[in-house]
Amino acid sequence: MNTERFDEAIRKKLEGLDQKPTEQEVDQVVQHLTRKHVLKPRTGLRLSTVVIGVGSVVLVAALLFFALRYFNNDETSVNTPLIDNTADSLAKDSTAPEFQQPVTPAHMDVQPLPGERDLQLNPPQPKESQINAEIRGNLPRSGVRAYTERSSNSLAPQEPGKLITEDSNPAVTHSADGTDRVSKSGSEAEVPSGISGNQNIPRTEDTVETSLKQKVSAFSAEESAGNPPAVILQDTMAAEPVKSAVTESVTDQPGKTVPVTGGKPGNFRAELLRVGVVSQLASENLTFGAVGSFKLANGLGFDAGFRYMDFSQQKFDNKSDFDRHDHRKKNDRFDDKLRFAEPNAPISIHSNLIQVPVAITYSIPLPRRFSVELSMGTDLDLNLNQRLDYRGRPDSTGAPRDERFRTQGGAEFFNNLIFSAGVEKQWKSLVFQFSPFLRPQLKQVFYKPRETEFGFGLGVYYRFGLK
């Protein structure tokens, strides 16, 4: 046998030794190439990572939700040293003769109740006891927080010592000697002559707070007669208790945890994690937010994030126009304010909302790194802020008063669905998304004027992983 035949025999023998590799062997090569930065790193996201990631998002959302719910809870009282000195004076002089007079403001449902002392509220009603306690030092903090701010033209000089009364809300004033006082502004036409007997406390905390302030204001006004002109408390000062309320409402429940449960996700492996910013434009609102997405190898995915929704300002020509359009009962929270609105002055409402959008998605890849993404989900409403601008009735100086009233809370957690079919284009590590959507309301809420909304969203994502 010559050498050529020997070599050929060996060569033939060695041909066809190729073996089909296992997935593990391929993985090892891919990992080696990834470590050498030849290939882009794969997500490395396994089932455990997906569960932890989704669980974290749910946990954060749930904590926020419960924190806000707790904050908005009617039973939660937060010490707000807004009228400390006045409350002391009030407690000291609560038996003064002027307090024996009945209070009958036009917008309050006042009914005489049996009682011994002025401002002594009915013990069986928790609201009243709360108020009773708050009168001694603090104001109660309600679920629907509200405060009033004045425009500059409301700061008309008051006559020194003149009784300042009649308004829906009192304002804390700083006298020239540096002493904080609670006073009211307005005409004397509707000045309550005093506070006497027990009173039926309105249901809403807002009204409770209002009536309480009125009582305090009436007393304080009497006491402050002869003092120098008052200065209205600025917006920032009124807002300070809000911050403390948030802080305390969260810290009041240490160790409060939300159980995280997850179903068995099967053998799906996460192929991609991406994070981005998304904006949605609809007919009556605009949203901005940050969204994180998990994508599985089979095309399914899960989106979650946070979103700020800013509603278009609703403008009404006058009070009649407002009432005519008020088919969503906005008056429920604004009625107390608008009762004193100038009938022919314009009214506007501006709302914004903090949401947690969650959605299940399915991606269909297209050529040239395009893909279609179908999604179905909901926007969970966490926190609603509303601002009412109106013109109040002229005060004693005859000057018009532009009033601004803010409320917070009252958002319905789950009220809608959102369907979208979008197109995505991948460029390097970025993904650009255009997604028209349809957002039907499952439950009508007063702050969303349309039953079904449509619009489009634009998003930019940064992707981690192989897809």
Place this chain on the structure above:
Amino acid sequence: MGIFRRKESFDPTDSNAVITACRRNDPQAQRALVKLYYGYVKSLALRFSSDQMDAEEILNDSFLKVFTNLNTYNESQEFKGWLRRIVINTAIDAYRKRSKIPESSEPDPGIINEFTEDAIDRISAEEILQMVRSLTPAYRMVFTLYAIEGYTHKEIAEMLGISEGTSKSNLRDARIRLQKMIFKANPNLYKAYELKNLPTDEHRKI
């Protein structure tokens, strides 16, 4: 569940489509390319290495070079040939890095004229491969390059940095060693061969 399975934008069995997708840095295509040619590269790498670790190193480095230089690949030529050249060059680099000592030639045991193709046929391909891998690095490189890959002595000498004479010498020795191994694997053949080639004095003693 086929409806939920993600469709790939290329045919993973079509090497041209996979290569095209790899050039777009499509991660799925890159993985598909590895999967498609893993066996081929591994079989080549095993011929040039004595142990599994060396083979894996050659394999990994070969794929690294493939993805690094994929843009230089001319589609008019066969990808497998281009890939083969990369693997061989990688193996030669590994040999140069490790084997600095020239192989010392052993005495020529003589040509085994009794050697037949039947002897090779009786041995499995895995056994043949194992025999090739058991050669010393210098013998293995020259034998593999010349007998299996088809390079000339001149090319081998240039690639390995040795003289043509050394290449020829190593090839001859490699063949003889392989033949001996094959004979050992065939006891009947080996016995006949051994008796015939024993030195005269020893033969007499027997």
